[in-house]
Structure formats: structure tokens, C-alpha cells
Amino acid sequence: MEERTLFPGHMTSWTHDKHGCYTVKSAYNMAKIAEFFSNRGTVGRGSSSDRVTEAKMWKAMWSIQAPSKMKIILWRMIHDCLPTGQQLSYRHIPTDDRCFFFGKMERVEHLFLLCPFARAVWAEVKEHFKLKLCRKELVNMKQWIFEFLKRESDTNATVLAVTCWHVWEAQNDIRNNQVQMHPLRVASKVVAYVEMILKVIFKDKVPSRSGVETVVPRWNPPPARWICVNVDAALFPTERRMGWGAVFRDHCGAFILSCSEGLTGFPTLEMAEALAIRRALSVSKERGFQKIILLSDCLSLIQRISSTARDRSTLGIIVGDIKTLKTDFQSSLLDTGRFAGNPVPGAAFGGGVPKECGATARRYVPLPTPLTPGYVKD
Incomplete structure (x- = not known):
């Protein structure tokens, strides 16, 4: 056992403790360190x-x-x-x-x-x-x-x-x-x-x-005769541009349509999501879809679109366009949460949601419109 003499003939010190006093804890730490180095591989730092x-x-x-x-x-x-x-x-x-x-x-x-x-x-x-x-x-x-x-x-x-x-x-x-x-x-x-x-x-x-x-499948189908639209945006910092994409599926889960597009400019995440939703709604209108459930993952944007107050931010114009396009469909942007296949769109949704756009743990957001008029007023 190693010990160190501070002054000849006076006292000894335990070198594995900062106070120089032997403790069980310091002896245990010494043994664990010795075991660690003895177990290291002979080549490099690998273990057996x-x-x-x-x-x-x-x-x-x-x-x-x-x-x-x-x-x-x-x-x-x-x-x-x-x-x-x-x-x-x-x-x-x-x-x-x-x-x-x-x-x-x-x-x-x-x-x-x-x-x-x-x-x-x-x-x-x-x-x-x-x-x-x-x-x-x-x-x-x-x-x-x-x-x-x-x-x-x-x-x-x-x-x-x-x-x-x-x-x-x-x-x-x-x-x-x-x-x-x-x-x-x-x-x-x-x-x-x-x-x-x-x-x-x-x-x-x-x-x-x-x-x-x-x-286990993560996606649940919408009600009969409804179209589920998954839409998302992506930013490319090195190229200073963005892109968006959407997938359309029916109530049986069958694939109907997919589209994607690259756009010039490098907006904020929220702006990119707003542009993606607006383009997805435009495509839905061109294809003649009437009952759609739009799925996004940007909570802050969903709150803006669902709000009855006038949006005076830089997103205001895009949000206004989205609200206008929404009137052409039997759809509504509601609270966030994964769609659970409720028989009546607009029923309560559960589950955790991302706090902001572009969250790492991505979870798609249901945006169904109620069948009963006046159930939700946008």
C-alpha cells in the first residue's frame, strides 16, 4: 500500500485522498481505477x-x-x-x-x-x-x-x-x-x-x-370519403432554399397522390411550414377534393391558423391565404395530436405534441373538420 512521508520522522499521508487520510471510499476508488486499467486491451483502448x-x-x-x-x-x-x-x-x-x-x-x-x-x-x-x-x-x-x-x-x-x-x-x-x-x-x-x-x-x-x-402502424385512417393529406417542409441551409412535399391517402390508406417542389429563398421554419400548407391546399382544390384532413407538425402555425384574431406578423398574409383556401373544403385546423380514426372528425385528440416547428420527435397533427355545422368556428 502506497504511502507518502511529508516530513521524515513526523507523519505519513495517504496519497489517494486530498486530505491525506485513509478512507474506505478512497480505497474503493483506487481499486476501481486499478481494475479499469488492468482490463484495458493490450492494443489500443479496447476491452476484451x-x-x-x-x-x-x-x-x-x-x-x-x-x-x-x-x-x-x-x-x-x-x-x-x-x-x-x-x-x-x-x-x-x-x-x-x-x-x-x-x-x-x-x-x-x-x-x-x-x-x-x-x-x-x-x-x-x-x-x-x-x-x-x-x-x-x-x-x-x-x-x-x-x-x-x-x-x-x-x-x-x-x-x-x-x-x-x-x-x-x-x-x-x-x-x-x-x-x-x-x-x-x-x-x-x-x-x-x-x-x-x-x-x-x-x-x-x-x-x-x-x-x-x-x-405497429403509426397512422390511422380518416373517416370514409375523407382524404388525409400529410404535408411537411424542409430547409436547405447550404443552398439557401426550401422544399415542400405532401402525400394524399384515402380512408382505406390507399395512396392517391404525392407531390413535392423546391422553392427559392430561405425563410423561417414557421414560414416554410405555412408555404407548404398553402401549396397543399391549392393542390387539393385543383384535384377537386372536398373532405380533407390536413396533417402538419408545426404547433405554433396551427395555433395561428385556428385563431380568430387578425395576424399582423410577417406570416399574416400566408395565414390569411390559408384561411381563405380552407373555406373551399369541409375541413378545419384544430388542436394538435395524432389522428386516432374517430368516427366524427373534430372529436378530441390526445397525445404529446412538439413545442415548435421542426421538432426532433416528429408527430403528425390531425386537422379534421367537424361534420356538424357550428361545432368549430374558425
Whole structure:
């Protein structure tokens, strides 16, 4: 252990602490730094492939879509630091170290996978979710959980975390409170919890850890005999010009028309979006469309067009043209939010919206017109 003498015959100083005093924290930091440099590759700054793979698996585990308390249970399973019967006995804590159902020592592998209670819970959960436990490949919990995450989808990773947490809670109730819950009831709680998570989180896309992704369509069709127009603008700073484009689809989602055009000049983002909407409305009028739902992603512009006040800004003329063109259609620019296929256009819309034009997380905005006259007054 390195130490430094400040004055011969007087005192020594611990070099890994700014005050020269030894602390457990400073020793821990020293050990971690030494471990980091010892694990660096002999060539360049690379780490060994095993460590890189393990780091990815840890990241995959912590990215599971489940509450943190459930992921912590997985972490403790991997490190075998849960208060199972074996661990309590190892730490000389006076308690029964046997499994309540099996009668033998309660180990972490047994508690979550091999116990008759856990088997019954997993059997019922597998009736609702297609997953494979592969118990025969079990060597230790770290190997088994990492292999599971490699093999299964994100949904099944969520199922794993939720099921292990509920099994652990049920086992604790049996050990501490002498309250035994039926495995079917535990499984039903697992299924309900997972479905709630999937409903809230996996709205648009359910990625898979195995590389195969299931994509849920983000676009919902408009009502019958309505035309959905997606319009957007783009700026090209190096060329100091802009462009716009639009896609027209019917209520069945079938492609009708697309158009794009480059324009000279380099306006603001809001001005570019306004020009794009005006051109899209002009094309719709030329094609004879009567019922259109115009989709844009510029919240501030939608608010300008929806406002009854006179716009005296530099956008005022363009906004005025858009309002005039709107009168030729059964359409109205309403509040922002993704169109959800409501049977009556103009119904409430939900979901988050971008705060300004050109937001990174682009989300198309529905602008339907109500069928009932006077429902919305522009």
C-alpha cells in the first residue's frame, strides 16, 4: 500500500485522498481505477470481447420496461444476494432455510425456477405469453438471465421481471406472514401488470432483443370519403432554399397522390411550414377534393391558423391565404395530436405534441373538420 512521508520522522499521508487520510471510499476508488486499467486491451483502448458482451447484457437488463424495483430483483438474483434460505443460513441468521413447498434448502435458482410454486406460476404465465424458460440450460442465474434476454423479445423481458418480482413477493408472504397465495392468482396479477405496462409503453413499436421487430402502424385512417393529406417542409441551409412535399391517402390508406417542389429563398421554419400548407391546399382544390384532413407538425402555425384574431406578423398574409383556401373544403385546423380514426372528425385528440416547428420527435397533427355545422368556428 502506497504511502507518502511529508516530513521524515513526523507523519505519513495517504496519497489517494486530498486530505491525506485513509478512507474506505478512497480505497474503493483506487481499486476501481486499478481494475479499469488492468482490463484495458493490450492494443489500443479496447476491452476484451467478454467484457463488452457482458456490459451490453447489463445494459439490456437495466433497459427492461418494468419498474426499477423489479429490475433490482433481477440484479440481486444475478448476484445471489437475496435473503433466501441459503443466504440466511450462510449469515448465521436463525431461520428455517428449507423451501416451504419442497422441503430442501431454498436456493435462488430453486426459488424462482424449480420450486413447485414457481413452476405453477410460470406454467400459467406461459399460457398468455410465448416464452421459453430453458431450465435445462441453467448453470447459474447470471448465465440464465443473460441468455433469456438474448433469446427473448422485449415483451418477454418485461414478463420475466414482473413474474420474478411477484414470485418473490408471494414467497415472502409465505415465509414471513404465513399467507399462501394460489399460483393462479399470482399469475393473474403478473398478466394484468404486464398488460398495463405494454399498454402504456409499447404503443407504437415493440422491438425485439433477438433483432426481429414488430412494428405497429403509426397512422390511422380518416373517416370514409375523407382524404388525409400529410404535408411537411424542409430547409436547405447550404443552398439557401426550401422544399415542400405532401402525400394524399384515402380512408382505406390507399395512396392517391404525392407531390413535392423546391422553392427559392430561405425563410423561417414557421414560414416554410405555412408555404407548404398553402401549396397543399391549392393542390387539393385543383384535384377537386372536398373532405380533407390536413396533417402538419408545426404547433405554433396551427395555433395561428385556428385563431380568430387578425395576424399582423410577417406570416399574416400566408395565414390569411390559408384561411381563405380552407373555406373551399369541409375541413378545419384544430388542436394538435395524432389522428386516432374517430368516427366524427373534430372529436378530441390526445397525445404529446412538439413545442415548435421542426421538432426532433416528429408527430403528425390531425386537422379534421367537424361534420356538424357550428361545432368549430374558425
